[in-house]
Each structure stands twice: as structure tokens, then as C-alpha cells.
Amino acid sequence: MTDDGPDVVVLREGVHGVSTTEYAEALRERLPADVNVARARTADEERELVPSARVVTGHRIDESLIADATRMRVFACASAGYDHLPLGALEDAGVAVTNASGVHGPNIAEHVVGVVLQFAREFRRFWRQQERHEWRRGQATELYGSTVTVFGLGAIGQAVVDRLEPFSVDTVGVRYSPEKGGPTDEVVGFDDHRGVDDALARSDYVVLACPLTETTRGIIDAAALTTMEPHAVLVNVGRGPLVETDALVAALQKNAIGGAALDVTDPEPLPPNHPLWDLENAFITPHASGHTPRYYQRLADVLAANWAAVDADELDDLRNRVR
Incomplete structure (x- = not known):
């Protein structure tokens, strides 16, 4: 945990527009007690919180946030698909990308x-x-x-x-x-x-x-x-x-x-x-087959399993790494 802000930031946009509140709560339950998890509720909060985080997670991330995210080591995409992400900008920033493969x-x-x-x-x-x-x-x-x-x-x-x-x-x-x-x-x-x-x-x-x-x-x-x-x-x-x-x-x-x-x-x-x-x-059905209350719990399991690798900066060992 850093004194300057959270270690993990959950972005405001959830999969299929569903609130990420449950996701943040599931992460707090699974990650070590000294890991500070924050959920951004607004665009201003995203700009305020992301620069301190080692892990940022959500359905998508705006390219403008990446330039200021100097501590970010991993972007944990909350969906299985990741082609919608600014992959070039993430790669240039040295940020590894994981996805939600297996969660669905x-x-x-x-x-x-x-x-x-x-x-x-x-x-x-x-x-x-x-x-x-x-x-x-x-x-x-x-x-x-x-x-x-x-x-x-x-x-x-x-x-x-x-x-x-x-x-x-x-x-x-x-x-x-x-x-x-x-x-x-x-x-x-x-x-x-x-x-x-x-x-x-x-x-x-x-x-x-x-x-x-x-x-x-x-x-x-x-x-x-x-x-x-x-x-x-x-x-x-x-x-x-x-x-x-x-x-x-x-x-x-x-x-x-x-x-x-x-x-x-x-x-x-x-x-x-x-x-x-x-x-x-x-x-x-409106692209709804994948979302149930347990979706975010399984997604939190993936990030929690990866935390030791993040903490040790051994990103080659990340589960579900796609980039």
C-alpha cells in the first residue's frame, strides 16, 4: 500500500453497464489486508486515483489515463475480449494486460x-x-x-x-x-x-x-x-x-x-x-448470458491469484495475460 493513494483502482464502467461496486467489494475480500482497493465513481475520480495504482481494472480504460499512470504495471480487463483497449498505449507504457477468460x-x-x-x-x-x-x-x-x-x-x-x-x-x-x-x-x-x-x-x-x-x-x-x-x-x-x-x-x-x-x-x-x-x-437476449452476481466474484479470483506476481513484479507469471 502506498501513502499516496490506492494500490488497485476499479474503474467506473462495468461489463454491460453493470455497476462495479460488487467487484470492488469482492477484491477487498480476496486481496491482502494491506492492499488498498478504491472504486472510481466519476471521471474526475478516475483521473485522481489511477496515477497511484499498480493495478487498474475495468471494462475499458481511456488512453488519456495511461500517460499519467506511471505506477501501473497491470491493466486487468473485466471482459474476455480486449481488442477494444488502447493496446498500443498500454504496451508503450510497459503495462501488462490480463483478461477475464474463464470467468464466463x-x-x-x-x-x-x-x-x-x-x-x-x-x-x-x-x-x-x-x-x-x-x-x-x-x-x-x-x-x-x-x-x-x-x-x-x-x-x-x-x-x-x-x-x-x-x-x-x-x-x-x-x-x-x-x-x-x-x-x-x-x-x-x-x-x-x-x-x-x-x-x-x-x-x-x-x-x-x-x-x-x-x-x-x-x-x-x-x-x-x-x-x-x-x-x-x-x-x-x-x-x-x-x-x-x-x-x-x-x-x-x-x-x-x-x-x-x-x-x-x-x-x-x-x-x-x-x-x-x-x-x-x-x-x-441483450448480450446478457455472461453476467450473474458471481461474475465479479470469479473475476476477483483472477486478480487475487495474480497479486503475488504483481507484488513481486514477475509479470510473466500472470494468469490470463494476453499482452
Whole structure:
């Protein structure tokens, strides 16, 4: 702890606009008692507090703050994605960057299982029937015995596969390094186009849990949607541009696929007049699958695990270091 100010500063902007108060409290519980944690509530407080801190954490950091942050050794990004950060300025200042990789696994995986069951068991249709006081059976299906392809076998993808296991589904994983294997029954590479097409053609559910890269941008395009079966459901909890939106809208409008559950969209936020809102076979959530009260607790666990390395200035040992 320094007499001049806090050691750790939590910036005011939280993930998805959620207050960082819980995050600061979780850090105080986990870090040594002599580590001073402060939460900036305003832009003025950020400018006042950041120069003293060895660690600054939050969803984003303004480049203007970095020049004055002469003691900062680590910026702990509160989200898994970090491309929105001023990485050049952070690197020039000698600041290491960590992210929130792994924090989203349990919460997003539960969201995926929930929306898959929603489509399988026709919960949305029955909910609408209840609102109309209408007693009419449908033809729900079973998740048991179905085939699920998961794009991305990082923390989120692995958590999805783990939670699907009790349903006795067949799983296919798509990842950059298929030689690493994975928790799925089969693994194919992103560059194995025949293998990916084969997986899409026999999948009942396709889950996108991969990062957005030049390889994955638009990976679900018109051709991929045509390859999927008419009953198949697409679930996107990765990034909106993984899917070509116009092609998806056309496929849903023609019932060329069974449906789509989208927690991320392109564009995002989804404009109020966008056709996806009005499609009965589309389920839209506002990039909310990753945030639960435990999100900030898991995020605080990452920074707490890194504190010894920060204190010893051994930044190569940082967990989740990305830069």
C-alpha cells in the first residue's frame, strides 16, 4: 500500500453497464489486508486515483489515463475480449494486460443449455398459449440423443459440453488446434471445411462459443445455413459477426432452419426496427448470458491469484495475460 493513494483502482464502467461496486467489494475480500482497493465513481475520480495504482481494472480504460499512470504495471480487463483497449498505449507504457477468460464458463453454459431446452421442449410456444388461455399440445422433441456441434473449445465451450453430457448427446467440437482433442466425441479444425460442413449437416444444435477472428468472421454464412437441417437451431454466445445477419434473417423467414437463440448480434445493440425482433423462431437476449452476481466474484479470483506476481513484479507469471 502506498501513502499516496490506492494500490488497485476499479474503474467506473462495468461489463454491460453493470455497476462495479460488487467487484470492488469482492477484491477487498480476496486481496491482502494491506492492499488498498478504491472504486472510481466519476471521471474526475478516475483521473485522481489511477496515477497511484499498480493495478487498474475495468471494462475499458481511456488512453488519456495511461500517460499519467506511471505506477501501473497491470491493466486487468473485466471482459474476455480486449481488442477494444488502447493496446498500443498500454504496451508503450510497459503495462501488462490480463483478461477475464474463464470467468464466463458456468453462467454462459447454463444459458446455452436453457435456450437449447427451450427450443427442444417448445417452452416459448407453450408460454404464448398460456397467455391466450389455449390448451393445445405441440410436438416437443428430446435433447437426449441429439447432436450438438460447439464452435470453440475454450472455457465456455468446454463448460457447455460438460453440462450437455448428462443428456447423452453426441458432440462435435470445432477448434483451431484439433490435434489437442477436447471433451467432445469428435474434434475438427476450423480449416477442415469438409469436416465442418459434415458436422453442420448432422447437427440438431450448433453453438458458437469461439472468439471473433479473421478465420471465424462470418463462419455461419448462407452456405453454412443451407447445410444445416431445417429443424436445426443456431445458438450464438460468441460475437455477433460470427454470423452473417442478412443470411440468418432470410433462413429464419423461410424456415430453412428451426430457429436461432442470439445473445450477441450484428449490429449490436440490435436496432428496435430490426427484423430479427419479430421472428417467432428467433430468441434475442441483450448480450446478457455472461453476467450473474458471481461474475465479479470469479473475476476477483483472477486478480487475487495474480497479486503475488504483481507484488513481486514477475509479470510473466500472470494468469490470463494476453499482452
